[in-house]
Every structure is written in structure tokens, then in C-alpha cells.
Amino acid sequence: MTDTLWYTRCPVPTASGLAHSLGWLAEAAAGHGLRFGVLQDAGPELAGFHFSHELAGLIREGGNVPALAARAEGSPTRLIGLTWIDEAQAILVGPRSEVSAPADLAGLRIGVPAWARDRARSFPRAMALHGFADALRLGGLTLADVRVVELGVERDPQVRTEIQDRRRNVTWGVDELLDGSVDAIYVKGARAREVAAEHGLRVAVDLDATETKRLRVNNGTPRPITVHQELLDTHPDVVIGFLAQSLRAADWAAGDLDGVRTVLQRETLSGPAGVVAAYGADFHRGLHPTLSAERLELLDVQKRFLYTHGFLAADFDLDSWVAPEPLEQARALVAAGTVTV
Missing domain, CATH: 3.40.190.270 (D-Maltodextrin-Binding Protein; domain 2)
Incomplete structure (x- = not known):
């Protein structure tokens, strides 16, 4: 039985990363009776799950290459959101x-x-x-x-x-x-x-x-949010709460560029000039995860490229990977003003 909400991300601008930095993800997990852990702070015995995503209780927001490769290998994950932030390619x-x-x-x-x-x-x-x-x-x-x-x-x-x-x-x-x-x-x-x-x-x-x-389109564009199937099956409210806090953080970010840049200097391991050069002045308004048809189509562009060039063990149906209900329910919670920590 899952007793810990595990979270892993890459050092880039994400709503979930902001929610974590603000303490909202840990408090949300505690509200559901779960401990909260971050793979970046865990020992080497857990580090590999960032790539394989075979840890029950794990939610990952990171590059799409490991996420797609893990799914192609049979990892029991579901796609619950996509973000798009241009990051100075x-x-x-x-x-x-x-x-x-x-x-x-x-x-x-x-x-x-x-x-x-x-x-x-x-x-x-x-x-x-x-x-x-x-x-x-x-x-x-x-x-x-x-x-x-x-x-x-x-x-x-x-x-x-x-x-x-x-x-x-x-x-x-x-x-x-x-x-x-x-x-x-x-x-x-x-x-x-x-x-x-x-x-x-x-x-x-x-x-x-x-x-x-x-x-x-590349590893970070679009960027998937994936969840282990066991966590989705046993604690759907936790997954919905995670997404709701991410949406809430995206709302906060849209009105506080300086605050977001301060957090990103820690997340991206760079200085103020690097953050400004890489992400510009408007990125903070578009951190909200979606499962729009456009983003799914762009993820499919990446999937086909990766499969063609040998980065996927097998092809798979993208639509069957998507679980839209948690994000829909998270949006409803945010719209109703019932998301708290």
C-alpha cells in the first residue's frame, strides 16, 4: 500500500515545481494522510525511478524522452498533464x-x-x-x-x-x-x-x-506530467490534489514574475541573467498544465521522432496513455475556490 507521495522533476520552470517550492505539495499530501518525498533528496536506491517511473506513489513532471521511453518499456504510468515553456533552444x-x-x-x-x-x-x-x-x-x-x-x-x-x-x-x-x-x-x-x-x-x-x-518540439516541449497507475488507482484524490495545487501555483505565478524568477534561480541552478535570457518576460503566464489537442499532437510528433531514431523500445498508442479525469476534476476544484493547504 502506498504511504508516500513521491515527486520528481527536472530543473526547469513548472507549476508543480513552484507548488513544491512554496510548500503546497507536501501540505497537500499530509492532508491526505501521506508522507511526501522528493527523489532529488532521496538516496541512490530511489534515483533510478526518475527514469523508469516504476515507483508506486510517484508523480513526475520532467522531460518527455524518459517518460515516453519508460512507457514504451511497459512502465505502468498514465499521462495526466502537459506543459509548454520555451526554454532557449x-x-x-x-x-x-x-x-x-x-x-x-x-x-x-x-x-x-x-x-x-x-x-x-x-x-x-x-x-x-x-x-x-x-x-x-x-x-x-x-x-x-x-x-x-x-x-x-x-x-x-x-x-x-x-x-x-x-x-x-x-x-x-x-x-x-x-x-x-x-x-x-x-x-x-x-x-x-x-x-x-x-x-x-x-x-x-x-x-x-x-x-x-x-x-x-523537444525533450521539454511539451513536458509531461505522469503518475504511477497504482497511485491513481488507490489515491485518486491525491493525484487530483497535486494537479489542483499545480494549477493554483500557475495562477500565483501569472501575477508575480519577480517571485517566480527567484524560485527559478534555485530550480534551474542559474543566475538572474540566465533565467531572463532563457525564459523571457512572459513565460510565467503560461505554466498551467493542459491536455489540449494541440499539445497531445505535439507530443505525438516527439514520440514519432524518438521511435524513428531508436529511443523507444516499441511504439504505443498515445491516446490510451492519457487519463484526463484528474486534471478535469482539479480544474473544477480551483474554479470553485476549494483548493487549500
Whole structure:
């Protein structure tokens, strides 16, 4: 029997991350008689569940590569929400590179992280491949028009404490780009932009600048909220309460940009300038999770890309993964003003 609500997330802007930072998730779990635990603060024996999602009682809001890979492996999860926050995706080149447009990528050596221990942990490779594929498409090119150079990676990444994460190289390929081993790398997020600025690297392709959302689909866009089936079956009110607190946090965020940025500096492990550069001035108004037809379609774009490039063990029906009722009921609670902690 589940006695703990477990939560895990990635260091990015999310409504659930804000609700956790504000203490609302822990208080909501306690209100249902459950303890509250965060994988980032747990021991190594639990760390792997961030990727496999086989821990009963777990709710995860994080990158879609591990979530989709786990589901394709048969992990008993359900999709209960999707968020979309553009997070500064770009193709970087060296300080003296003359590359300044997507078409200029033709013939270049692109740095792509190597495979990790398994498909779910190979999210850096998936991110880079999809980012480059979309950048090349903007220039009328494909991955066949460039040369892939594999970058060394940590083969068994785990969820980490903040101190460990601050030592982690969050931008794969910077050293290789600086020493001339590769001509271009893919980066995303607040800390990545800070690293680029520190080394004088140039943005050759700003993927966030394209108005076509399909060309911005990647590991974090859209970002799934998934729940272990056992928790949904045995404690549906806890799942609904989790989502209600996330919606409440999204409402709070929409009216307090400075407060959100303060929280995000802790969540993203970056400074104020990195948060502003990565997420801009309006992201705080769009943190609400949905299961809209558009977001599900964009997640399907990512699923098909991952399956084509070997990141999924098998294909699966996306619609059968979706459990819309908890989010619908959470919205009703928020609308009625009955969400408290």
C-alpha cells in the first residue's frame, strides 16, 4: 500500500515545481494522510525511478524522452498533464565561426552526446538530434547533410542534489567546440545560455525564434506530467490534489514574475541573467498544465521522432496513455475556490 507521495522533476520552470517550492505539495499530501518525498533528496536506491517511473506513489513532471521511453518499456504510468515553456533552444558555434543561418550548417561536424546506459537516460542524445534536425530543416537540410561526432556523456545519470548539479556540465560539447573537435552543438535552458556567454560562443540558429511549434518540439516541449497507475488507482484524490495545487501555483505565478524568477534561480541552478535570457518576460503566464489537442499532437510528433531514431523500445498508442479525469476534476476544484493547504 502506498504511504508516500513521491515527486520528481527536472530543473526547469513548472507549476508543480513552484507548488513544491512554496510548500503546497507536501501540505497537500499530509492532508491526505501521506508522507511526501522528493527523489532529488532521496538516496541512490530511489534515483533510478526518475527514469523508469516504476515507483508506486510517484508523480513526475520532467522531460518527455524518459517518460515516453519508460512507457514504451511497459512502465505502468498514465499521462495526466502537459506543459509548454520555451526554454532557449539554440545551435551554438565557436566565437570565430562564420555560420549564421540554418543553411550554413551543411557539411559541418555536429556534436551529439553518445548513448547512455539505456534509452531513457539517453535524453541528451535525443535532445541534440531533434534540435539539429529542426535547425537543419529550417535551412532545407537533413541530418544526412552533416557529420555526427559523438560526445562523451555520463552513462548512468541520476537525479542529484543542488551541489552535485552545480558541478555538472549541463552543456554537452562546449569543450569540443572550443578545441575544434566539432563545429556546432545544441544547447537549451538558462544555465546553457550562461555557459555560452562565459565562453563567447555564438548563436547560429535560435530555434525559439521560429513561429512553428513543431520545430520547437523537444525533450521539454511539451513536458509531461505522469503518475504511477497504482497511485491513481488507490489515491485518486491525491493525484487530483497535486494537479489542483499545480494549477493554483500557475495562477500565483501569472501575477508575480519577480517571485517566480527567484524560485527559478534555485530550480534551474542559474543566475538572474540566465533565467531572463532563457525564459523571457512572459513565460510565467503560461505554466498551467493542459491536455489540449494541440499539445497531445505535439507530443505525438516527439514520440514519432524518438521511435524513428531508436529511443523507444516499441511504439504505443498515445491516446490510451492519457487519463484526463484528474486534471478535469482539479480544474473544477480551483474554479470553485476549494483548493487549500
